[in-house]
Amino acid sequence: MAILNDDSTGPEASDVQSKMSINTKASKNLRRIAIISTLGGLLFGVDTGVINGALSYMSSPKELNLTPTDEGLVTSGITLGAAIGAIAAGRLADKFGRKRVLLYLSFVFFAATAICSIAPNALILIIFRFLLGLAVGGASVIVPTFLSEMSTPAIRGRLVTQNELMITGGQLLAFIVNxxxxxxxxxxxNIWRYMIAFGMVPAVLLFFGMLTVPESPRWLTMQGRTKEALSTLTEIRPDKASSEREIQQIKDTLAQEKETAQARFRDLGKPWIRRLVLIGIGLGVMQQIIGINIMMYYGTTILMKAGFGHSAALIANISNGLVSVVATYIGMRMMNRVNRRRMLLTGITGTSISLVLIAIVSATLSHSSLLPFFVILLTMSFLGFFQGCISPTTWLLLSEIFPQNLRGLGMGVSTFFLWFSNFLVGFFFPILMSAIGLSLTFVVFVGCNILSFIFAYKFAPETRGKSLEQIQLEFKYGDDSGVNPESK
Known part of the structure; x- marks a missing residue:
């Protein structure tokens, strides 16, 4: 009798062990897919972060002899391209699939990076930084969408924000190489040429990695390729029954949304769709005008203005990258435990205080040897709040709020405005700093933070713990819990 009742033997135990094996395999497959696809995020980080250290070298008279306007265009040209790449990639991903477009983008990453590294003048560099931006913008749309469609509600926050961890990891890697x-x-x-050329390495890894990754099961279902979608889901879900239920849920949602099946701009005439797209645009603009990329693009320049020598500024800037990675990891761990709105509002409060203090110390300690150390500590504080709270939450919300048939278009429109705002910040920062100085430039961004806080408080939705389909229905039929989390 003891043998018959032993929990470690018999058919029941065998079933348990089999399920555990399936769960472990599914989890490993999902992690592998996430790591490979987020190489797009790593490239995003490397290609935007490398300019931080390379700019001062390429600006010298011996190299490209850049003016403040040239510096703004070289730095932000990539983000102007990203604005266009974001809106184009969303449509292409809806038509050709997430996997195929990411595969094609790896070619663009490699070729544009190679030409940037050998650019003979500022014009060629600006043109190919713009073309590189097309790939950066495309990756910024497709990778979060792809991860969101691969994940379940329980792990979606952690999985999607893994891309943000790879972005900050790419920036840190670029800072270390610089x-x-x-x-x-x-x-x-001309060492800046080798700094830029380093970006070709992750581009090659992305290409070969994407050859081994399956297509999004949600996109396959939209194309009527249900068997392929089910096959993919059974590899990344605990059991076949849950995979079949998920396929049916996607089908049901698509059936309810036939009127927007083709995802055209005319769908923005519907009030509920227009409202959530405007919220998406607002989230993208809000994220950028807070001022993150004055730190990520001009961190070395800011530290040199504050009093660090060139080599010391390059080394000190690594601490900014390290804080970004650690903060992103902490934010990723918190994502499924803390409401999205609370994360946003806490983060904006922290970045606002950090910028106020930078403005104060740069004005009052302008001739003090302590200034560079205060500035590096406060930029680290700013980055901690931004990367830990604001950035991952924004990208997660953008991947969640749009209905399936409009997700590519909605993400594209929102990230177009995100990247265009990024372009404006990157372009005008060196011009502002040259015209009004470091302290007053940061005062301008304090005002932008206040506007961002007001927007987040009034319009940021709460999506934690909800399926993508539930979020869509709440926006469509006016359920307050889809817009105002304070009621929860």
Whole structure:
């Protein structure tokens, strides 16, 4: 009798062990897919972060002899391209699939990076930084969408924000490579070319990695390829029954949304769709005008203005990248435990205080040897709040709020405005700093933070713990819990 009742033997135990094995395999498959697809995020980080250290070298008279306007265009040209790439990639991903478009983008990443590294003048560099931006913008739309469609509500927050971790990891990697090359080759003025060329490495990894990744099951279902969708889901879900239920749920949602099946701009005439697209646009603009990319693009320049030497600024900037990665990881762990709105409002409060203090110390300690150390501590504080609270929450919300048949278009429109705002910030920052100085420039961004807080408080939706279909229905039929989390 003891043998018959032993929990470690018999058919029941065998079933349990089989299910555990399936769960482990599904989890590993999902992690592998997430790691490979987020190489797009790593490239995003490397290609936007590398300019931080390379700019001061390429601006020198011995190299490209850039003016403040040239610096703004070289730096922000990538984000102007990203604005266009974001809106185009959303439509292309809806038509050709998430996987195929990411595969094609890896070619663009590689070729544009290679030409940027050998650019003979500012014009060629600006043009190909713009073309590189097409791939960056495309990745910024497709990777979060792809991850959102691969995940379940329980892990969606952690999985989608893994892309943000890879972005900040790519920026940190770029900062480390910049500092290493700048410290080793101290008298080599064209070292910026090697800094930029490093971006070709993750582009190659993305290409070969995407060859092994399946297509999004949600996109396959939209195309009527249900068997393929089910096959994919059974590899990344605990059991076949849950996969079949998910396929049916997607089908039901698509059936209810036949009127928007083709995802055209004319669908914006419907009030509920227009409202959520405007919220998406607002979230994208809000994220950028807070001022993150004055730190990520001009961090080395800011530290040199504050009093650090060139090599010291490159090395100190690594701490900014490290804080970004750690904060993103912490934010990723908090995502399923803390409401989205609370994350946003806490983050904006922190970035606002950090910018106010930077403005104060840069005005009152302008001739003090303590200024660079205060500035680096406060930029680290700013980045901690932004990368831990604001950035991952924004990208997660953008991946969640749009209905399935409009997700590509909605993400594209929203991230177009996000990247265009990024372009404006990147372009005008060196011009502002040259015209009104470091302290007053930060005062301008304090005002932008206040506007962002007001928007987030009034319009940011709460989506934690809800399926994508539930979020869609709440927006469509006016359920307050889809818009105002304070009621929850």
């Amino acid at each position: 500092a290493a090359l700048g410290s080793i080759f101290t008298n080599v003025s």
